[in-house]
Amino acid sequence: MIKDLLPHIESELQRQIARLDQPRMGQFHDMLTYHMGWTGEGAGPEATGKRIRPLMVLLVSAACGSDWRSALPAAAAVELVHNFSLVHDDIEDNSDKRRGRTTVWKKWGIPQGTNSGDGLFVLSNLAIMDLEKNHPAPIVLKAATILHQACLDLTRGQFLDISYEKRDDLIVEDYWSMISGKTGALLAACCHIGALLGGADEGRQEAYRSFGRHLGLAFQVQDDILGIWGDEALTGKSTASDLLEGKKSLPVLYGLEKNGKFAARWSKGPIQPGEVRELARVLETESARSASQAAARRETDVALASLQEADPQGEAGESLKTLADKLLNRGA
């Protein structure tokens, strides 16, 4: 089912972004289609991302027994929000590359990069209004409010992420506040909106929401584990290791709380490529890996229990479970 949905998601996204395909706006439209992975150098399936968020909206909506087609504008809206946040993230993190391609700000400058992110954000606001064609106005308002609340959480998480860079007193709790906003909020909103549009009652909406939130958190923690102990990270040849980037990920915060050999080395300044393998080993002996794995397992368990409570139906329900399993078992 996922394979069938993906082309519909792309065409809805293209339709929404085509609002900018107008006289004089050619280059502005180009910036957005480039970022979305459709045009320019390196365009193609590898460049678009996996469209997890719109898939969640559509699958949840269908698993509640509704026609996923009527949720397409919301699916586009959440993906546009996600991409707005990526474009601004890349500016805020000073990142030159995204999915192997030059980032928008690096290609067109910070002014156009900032404005392109704003454009994607505005388009998401307009996309969600399009639900009005197939849903009563109070439902559309509810969906929009859920999305806007998630966006507020995104900016909260982003504020914390940026401010953490300069802080050396962070604890594990700080990590959860940050990723709740950066990763949990939008996935929670995707499932919540899907359930709302699918006609689920409030209890089931909450169960889906909880599923999305904890799926997001579990996924992020796994990503953090792979960022230090994944195959790519351990080669230490590129910037593939989060240790080289100085990223204050969950394992690093566990290590810092331990205040042992890892913390002593970390406090002395940037990690060098030659140290990556040994430092990952030290961090592992100081239990940061097992503690992170336990956290990932805990979040995964909550996500799956919530999904069971939500009780997704039919083919979409099966696809949703498959997608969740795929996202949650990445071999960390």
Place this chain on the structure above:
Amino acid sequence: MIKDLLPHIESELQRQIARLDQPRMGQFHDMLTYHMGWTGEGAGPEATGKRIRPLMVLLVSAACGSDWRSALPAAAAVELVHNFSLVHDDIEDNSDKRRGRTTVWKKWGIPQGTNSGDGLFVLSNLAIMDLEKNHPAPIVLKAATILHQACLDLTRGQFLDISYEKRDDLIVEDYWSMISGKTGALLAACCHIGALLGGADEGRQEAYRSFGRHLGLAFQVQDDILGIWGDEALTGKSTASDLLEGKKSLPVLYGLEKNGKFAARWSKGPIQPGEVRELARVLETESARSASQAAARRETDVALASLQEADPQGEAGESLKTLADKLLNRGA
């Protein structure tokens, strides 16, 4: 009446921004209250701006015979949009100062500056949803859609403004496309939303919308005239003259189209303080001032004719006319 409304606008804005006044979010909240002119160095009435846009929403709504209180969330929303665009504008224009105070990005860096602008934008989205307390859901959706469309026009105008910096083939028509987005769209939306919430029929909504749009355009052209021939601009001592900033304002574009002495000098590179007075004189002899004044007069006439067609009622109607006169007669 305007003096009575202003404190209500401020407290509604504060209420909306207080969504960020939460544990761990103190500094994020501070960034926004600083930008709004309420806290930090130089805070006070001089730092808040004139709140023209929310005043328009409330006055139009009241001049249509409705209680302005029920339009307060929309008034806050348009001002939050305006301020989001200012925060990002300052990044995009590399401006250190706004209303005499250090800009947000200059004070907290580009990453937090970008995210603060995003935060204001999200808060505007949430603010307009608050209309639901006093208005039926379809009206709230209509108001939100009008606002989002204006935001799309804002990003369009901003795209043009940034791309114009590098172009030397601009014509007067390019100017109108740019300021229609940057200045006309949001003021049009303010009056349109005010009329919608005030219960005006579609014809009257359109008349108010046209009033807002042309008021915005007239105001901008007058601002451009003052930017070259205003008292401050002519002293040439600071960067008060648009000529020093290299701004492609309407008089400059008239001058470039003339392709005479002014255009010859302009093409040779940045204008120096010592040349400002003479160059303003050249531009005047080449009819750029009178052509700009004619354009301002034309826009003013359309604005006032639209206002007359809209036929604002009562004390609010009088205040609206007074405000329009004040904005349109700045002695350019």
